[in-house]
Amino acid sequence: MAVFSAPTKPIRSPQSDIRNILDALQQQVACYRDLAKLAEQQHEHVQMSRVEELLAVLQKRQAVLDQIAALENTVGPVKRQWTSFLTTLDGPSRAQAENDLAETRRLLEEITTADRNDALVLQQRKLGIGKQLTQAGNAKQMNRNIATSAYGTRGPRMDVTAK
Secondary structure, X not given: OOOOOXXXXXXXXXXXXXXXXXXXXXXXXXXXXXXXXXXXHHHHHHHOOOHHHHHHHHHHHHHHHHHHHHHHHHHHHHHHOHHHHHHOOOHHHHHHHHHHXXXXXXXXXXXXXXXXXXXXXXXXXXXXXXXXXXHHHHHHHHHHHHHHHHHOOOOOOOOOOOO
16 A cells, blocks of 8 residues: 655745745836836826727736735735844845835836726716717707707608609
């Protein structure tokens, strides 16, 4: 009778965990840089009313956000204990980690502001279109009212019989 044992996970040193965390932080910064570039493209498409291109950019943004979410599995727990984590790092690594986190926050603020501005532009357009539709509806009703007053409630008469 064979005895099966559960596969064991490779034992990782704390140093390799730290390296993985620092790498994930750097990858997140790269992702946020990509998001910032996509936000610029998005802004241009919003300004020029390019719907197809805007949708393509939004799909690309979603793919980058998925990457960020995957990296957050590694970085998130560390961020919750950031001060403690920093004490485990040597000087250059600590400085790099602090710079990466600061840049991530700066880029996130930049992206959020750009998105907020684009949302306002789109909202203004929506309101403008709503106003135009209301005006068109009002003009249609006014035409009906004029026709009713000119021709009575039955409207104009036309002979539609074939001759």
